[in-house]
Amino acid sequence: MSPRILVLYHSSHGSVKAMAHDIADAVLAAGAEPLLRTFVARASDDIEVTLADLQHCDGLAFGSPTRFGMMAYQAKQFWESTSELWLKGALIDKPAVVFTSSSSMHGGNEATLLNLSLPLLHHGMLLLGVPYDTPELSSTQSGGTPYGASHVAGLNNSSDLTKEERAICRAVGKRLVTIARKLK
Template sequence: MIEVLVLYYSRHGATAQLAREIAHGVDSVKGVSARLRTVPPVSATCEATAPAVPSEGPPYAEADDLKECAALAVGSPTRFGNMAAAMKYFIDNTVANWLAGDLVNKPFCVFTSTSSLHGGQETTLTSMALPFMHHGMLWMGIPYTEQALHDTEAGGTPYGASHWAGAQGGRPMNQHEIALARAQGARLAKAALALQHGMGAA
């Protein structure tokens, strides 16, 4: 059994919902399981600290989660066309993983949620992918062979799964957004399996 790390930051729950659907897609592939992890929020007050263990939801990610995973799915809500500060802060502190080459040749994907339909989904996805390209990872998008990518009237891009959450973050995921998130999780899991088997045969 190999594990795919589904790592996300979610302020109001929309990105967490998307992460769970991607995890469902991962878990649908035999021999692969999803490991859900989140990151703590950041504060403008330097002295503020988050508890070592979240009061609810999955645990906070650690460096070993990156080292141990066979693939990585990373998600964040959009903040002015970019990832949220909490996710950026976590990624900025993965230098030890980068030096050790922990993520080289592992597949990854990205996902996001936005309050408005054209609120920077694609720029957030591409900007979130850049650090993992520096880690030597292999970016997995969503191919147009997924019919929902043609049919969606809300979230969903070839760069990664997305969700239009509405102004208050309460708009539920529709069938196309769910289908694309699950398809992305399954595609990532299958790629991780294929790469594991390929390296084992080498």
């Protein structure tokens, strides 16, 4: 049975959604089932996440735009509703990756990636970074860190990902499936 990978995101201007779709494409290409979910449905193709989606996934990719070095409140609000899963240990040992987007190079991407990691670690999830065998991590002039995939949207909030940002998104999606498959 193929791993089910929940790609969970919030996107205000489309950048994080574009990243989520690249990650989901990589999950599918790696032979797993991607479940694209969001905290707040804004478009007709958006599906809101449920606690059951989170409980029954085999791996998680979690993304949010940068808000002063932290996740968007919509994401935080959702995580604050997951105590039931925490009490049951429902997410323990599930692999996870994080991703984000900011308006500037120094807009808090790395701080946000670390902030996104905190509820996952509290739930006992296994946090995966981006290893340096991903060549684009060393060549990017925009987004991408060892902590997770990132995008620099610029002051015009462009959701157009660079080729390096897209490659890093695909690399984390593929790695997430690889680890989820090993753990399943």
